[in-house]
Amino acid sequence: MTSTPTHYERLGLPGRFAVDLAALERAYLECSREVHPDYHVLSGGRDETASAALNEAYVTLRDPFRRAEYLLSLHVRDATQVAVPQSPAFLMQAMELRERLEEGGDLAALDAEVGALIDAEHAAVASLFAEPLTPDVVAIRNHLNAWKTLASLRRSIRDAATD
Numbered sequence: 001m002t003s004t005p006t007h008y009e010r011l012g013l014p015g016r017f018a019v020d021l022a023a024l025e026r027a028y029l030e031c032s033r034e035v036h037p038d039y040h041v042l043s044g045g046r047d048e049t050a051s052a053a054l055n056e057a058y059v060t061l062r063d064p065f066r067r068a069e070y071l072l073s074l075h076v077r078d079a080t081q082v083a084v085p086q087s088p089a090f091l092m093q094a095m096e097l098r099e100r101l102e103e104g105g106d107l108a109a110l111d112a113e114v115g116a117l118i119d120a121e122h123a124a125v126a127s128l129f130a131e132p133l134t135p136d137v138v139a140i141r142n143h144l145n146a147w148k149t150l151a152s153l154r155r156s157i158r159d160a161a162t163d
Contacts, residue, residue, distance in 0.1 A: 019067065035050040065147060068144055072137065084142045111161070115154065125140055
């Protein structure tokens, strides 16, 4: 029985959180020439599922949040189902940020503050994946949940800024 290659294997990249985006782009372009149906019209074409799988691998690995979710899923079956309650301190912080958004005020400053918090969650996830042993699923899931909450808040801030 043949196993399905991982996104990393599909693109010939090492299976880690830190990804060189230029190398990812080069690998994607090189691999896409091998599997894209448009490049193989005269030879009868290739399986379009290979092209779709390559596109999915590229899109996933290009986005740090999706990459973290994917990498976590490689380590733990149903990693998205790991129940990790948010800390009361984070929930309070998120609530205060949301209240500041609703009050209006300096949206650019609020956006920058939330952006810095997102960067901190990103760095924490990167640090946890850099550990040589099996990743701490609960800690990673906790940071990803916070990251997702903050990203949602940031979208709301940016939507309010355009209104």
